[in-house]
Amino acid sequence: MTEVDLKGVLAIERFSFPIPWNEEMFKSELYLDFAHNFTGKLNSNGNGDILVGYICSWLFHGEAHILNIAVHPDYRRMGLGTYLMRFFCDFCLTMKVKTITLDVRSSNHPAIKMYRKMGFRKLGLRPHYYANNGEDALIMGLKLNGR
Numbered sequence: 099m100t101e102v103d104l105k106g107v108l109a110i111e112r113f114s115f116p117i118p119w120n121e122e123m124f125k126s127e128l129y130l131d132f133a134h135n136f137t138g139k140l141n142s143n144g145n146g147d148i149l150v151g152y153i154c155s156w157l158f159h160g161e162a163h164i165l166n167i168a169v170h171p172d173y174r175r176m177g178l179g180t181y182l183m184r185f186f187c188d189f190c191l192t193m194k195v196k197t198i199t200l201d202v203r204s205s206n207h208p209a210i211k212m213y214r215k216m217g218f219r220k221l222g223l224r225p226h227y228y229a230n231n232g233e234d235a236l237i238m239g240l241k242l243n244g245r
């Protein structure tokens with residue numbers, strides 16, 4: 099992900115989350131040493147790339163934390179979320195990461211289902227974590243050395 103991608107990223111972000119990140123939040127991620135941010139692009143008809151998803155993460159001390167992942171609403175249920183996650187797991191393996199963690203709203207069944215299918219398991223709970231509705235966050239994790 100670079101600054102050029104931010105228009106497309108922000109459009110997806112605003113469709114995807116009740117408390118979306120703003121441009122400054124994405125920009126600050128782009129310049130952190132320990133942040134790794136990727137976009138997924140399609141070029142199906144030769145008319146240029148369409149930005150269809152992204153993933154933002156932090157890596158430190160053999161651990162990765164996924165801060166954000168989303169797929170454009172028009173391109174969901176086509177395997178792209180799984181593709182982004184698999185790409186990210188492969189990237190983590192090359193970076194010698196042992197564990198990936200993430201937080202997810204307890205009501206976000208599509209995302210929880212995708213993570214479970216990929217082998218993520220519940221590690222804990224952050225009660226009343228989300229400011230807009232007081233919803234709990236599930237903490238989920240995946241050990242990569244067991245894959």
Ligand SMILES: CC(C)(COP(=O)(O)OP(=O)(O)OC[C@H]1O[C@@H](n2cnc3c(N)ncnc32)[C@H](O)[C@@H]1OP(=O)(O)O)[C@@H](O)C(=O)NCCC(=O)NCCS
Nearest residue numbers: 114167168169174175176177178179180202208209211212
């Ligand atoms: C979560 C998200 C990234 C999934 O992306 P996607 O490209 O639609 O995911 P995939 O097509 O790879 O789906 C993988 C599996 O997840 C589950 N899943 C995905 N969307 C689902 C839905 N709406 N309802 C039920 N299960 C769903 C299914 O098990 C699916 O496999 P299947 O299609 O073979 O049944 C996407 O829904 C999204 O961007 N949501 C908004 C942002 C968000 O919630 N991000 C996660 C923050 S923690």
